[in-house]
Amino acid sequence: MPEREIAVSVKDLEKSFEGLKVLQDIDLDIYRGETFVIMGGSGSGKSTLLRIMTGAIKPNAGKVYIGEKEISELDDEEREAMKRRFGMSFQSAALLDSLSVEENVSLPLKEHTRLTPSVISIIAKMKLNLVGLQGFEHYMPSALSGGMRKRAGLARAIAMDPEIVFYDEPTAGLDPIMCAVIDRLILDLTRKLNLTSIVVTHNMESVFRIADRVAMLYQGKLLEVGTKEQIKNSKNDIIQQFIKGKIEGPIQLS
Amino acid sequence: MHIFEHIGRAVTQWCCVFIDFSRLCIDTVYWGVMSPIKKKPLHPQIVSYQMVFMGIQSIIIVFFVMFFTGIVLAMQSAPQLIQMGGLIYVASLVSISICRELGPVLTALVIAGRIGAAITAEIGSMKVNEQVEALDTMAVNPVRYLVVPKLIALFFMLPCLTVIGDVSGLLGGYLIGVHNLRINSGLYIQTALKFLTLKDIYTGLSKSFVFAVIITMVGAYQGFKTQGGAVGVGRATTISVVTSFILVIIADALMTSIYYFSGY
Numbered sequence: 001m002p003e004r005e006i007a008v009s010v011k012d013l014e015k016s017f018e019g020l021k022v023l024q025d026i027d028l029d030i031y032r033g034e035t036f037v038i039m040g041g042s043g044s045g046k047s048t049l050l051r052i053m054t055g056a057i058k059p060n061a062g063k064v065y066i067g068e069k070e071i072s073e074l075d076d077e078e079r080e081a082m083k084r085r086f087g088m089s090f091q092s093a094a095l096l097d098s099l100s101v102e103e104n105v106s107l108p109l110k111e112h113t114r115l116t117p118s119v120i121s122i123i124a125k126m127k128l129n130l131v132g133l134q135g136f137e138h139y140m141p142s143a144l145s146g147g148m149r150k151r152a153g154l155a156r157a158i159a160m161d162p163e164i165v166f167y168d169e170p171t172a173g174l175d176p177i178m179c180a181v182i183d184r185l186i187l188d189l190t191r192k193l194n195l196t197s198i199v200v201t202h203n204m205e206s207v208f209r210i211a212d213r214v215a216m217l218y219q220g221k222l223l224e225v226g227t228k229e230q231i232k233n234s235k236n237d238i239i240q241q242f243i244k245g246k247i248e249g250p251i252q253l254s
Numbered sequence: 255m256h257i258f259e260h261i262g263r264a265v266t267q268w269c270c271v272f273i274d275f276s277r278l279c280i281d282t283v284y285w286g287v288m289s290p291i292k293k294k295p296l297h298p299q300i301v302s303y304q305m306v307f308m309g310i311q312s313i314i315i316v317f318f319v320m321f322f323t324g325i326v327l328a329m330q331s332a333p334q335l336i337q338m339g340g341l342i343y344v345a346s347l348v349s350i351s352i353c354r355e356l357g358p359v360l361t362a363l364v365i366a367g368r369i370g371a372a373i374t375a376e377i378g379s380m381k382v383n384e385q386v387e388a389l390d391t392m393a394v395n396p397v398r399y400l401v402v403p404k405l406i407a408l409f410f411m412l413p414c415l416t417v418i419g420d421v422s423g424l425l426g427g428y429l430i431g432v433h434n435l436r437i438n439s440g441l442y443i444q445t446a447l448k449f450l451t452l453k454d455i456y457t458g459l460s461k462s463f464v465f466a467v468i469i470t471m472v473g474a475y476q477g478f479k480t481q482g483g484a485v486g487v488g489r490a491t492t493i494s495v496v497t498s499f500i501l502v503i504i505a506d507a508l509m510t511s512i513y514y515f516s517g518y
Contacts, residue, residue: 054391083393094388096380108392110295156392 377477
């Protein structure tokens with residue numbers, strides 16, 4: 001079997017906030033073209049890990065490689081170029097309130113390309129079409145439902161045809177049907193656009209619907225990394241308690 | 255020991271605030287200058303939107319504040335000047351104090367309340383709703399996108415508002431002088447302009463450029479520092495307005511003393 005190309009690699013990562021360790025000894029390789037899910041309870045450090053991968057937060061120790069390049073060694077120009085290679089879908093969608101849906105999707109294109117406004121508008125409409133939001137171009141974000149906002153955020157994340165898309169809790173706060181719609185969308189986009197998708201979630205249905213591989217974070221440490229079947233059949237009591245959502249077990253509730 | 259610890263902490267905290275604030279100012283100047291060179295858009299539509307919001311939509315409040323200040327100034331000074339037999343000097347007192355001092359400062363304070371608060375609330379709520387982080391993730395520099403257009407807009411609109419404020423104040427003084435104190439209209443205008451020099455107007459206007467920078471940068475700084483949801487946005491907005499008020503008054507005193515000691 002040929003060796004798979006690594007899209008994102010994390011080595012010996014550590015992060016503390018005001019002396020409190022939120023991540024330690026994190027080693028991960030995420031392969032190109034896969035949907036990789038980072039799961040864990042609230043406060044387990046999964047969103048922090050995602051933000052370290054995007055370069056939004058600097059780790060206290062360890063390295064993050066996007067392809068061959070280590071992100072802390074990049075200068076401003078290289079960092080900007082690297083950011084254009086990935087998109088991010090936020091938990092709150094994070095659409096700019098002052099811009100319409102189409103303007104939100106167009107923003108990265110206006111900023112980083114020399115395309116004419118009419119071409120940018122066509123691309124934005126295509127991206128909105130991909131997430132099923134055709135006809136909502138001129139709506140303001142405040143006029144959209146939670147699920148529509150997430151989809152609009154997803155259209156913006158893929159506006160620049162990124163290689164990697166990071167998803168922070170893409171199904172949080174949505175009804176089960178909309179969760180399934182978003183999950184289908186993540187899978188479709190990953191396959192159609194040949195993306196690497198890195199998803200942070202604690203929605204177990206989503207995990208087993210979309211993941212190629214899963215990493216379980218607990219108290220800032222990586223417990224296990226494996227395919228969804230391996231995780232489902234894991235002998236680790238913490239993982240089993242988390243998957244099954246049991247109150248009794250080794251996970252300490254704080 | 256305990257007191258020294260407190261003092262040490264406070265000094266460190268103030269140093270950090272100063273460094274962060276200076277960094278934001280340097281970033282803003284850098285992106286203001288470098289954006290055209292680096293062929294990054296400065297978003298003229300945002301600048302024009304901000305000019306309308308900051309300038310045109312503030313005209314009414316500036317007019318009322320300065321108009322009534324002119325009225326009050328004329329009414330308050332008249333009894334003293336009557337006693338000295340110099341009622342006509344109400345005109346020059348109103349014109350000089352409005353153009354040189356009250357126009358720029360009161361306009362800046364009104365704008366600090368209206369626009370400084372709006373800048374902090376906008377950037378602060380964007381910060382707590384991950385929108386600032388979203389801009390950064392899209393490789394759109396938040397300072398270039400959010401602060402530079404606002405600074406350009408207020409830098410040009412505050413002096414314009416100050417001129418409108420000056421005229422409104424003069425009009426208030428004129429109405430009291432002519433209709434209440436029975437000074438001849440032509441004589442009032444002549445006296446008002448006789449003692450008012452061009453220097454009075456441009457020293458006043460030069461202050462408003464500095465006030466525009468203070469209001470925008472303090473507003474933006476507090477916005478970017480916002481933490482803790484809606485309560486945090488409210489707190490940051492209050493701090494922003496109070497800080498702008500204090501800094502505007504301090505900057506006014508400094509510039510007045512510079513003009514005074516340099517013979518202006």
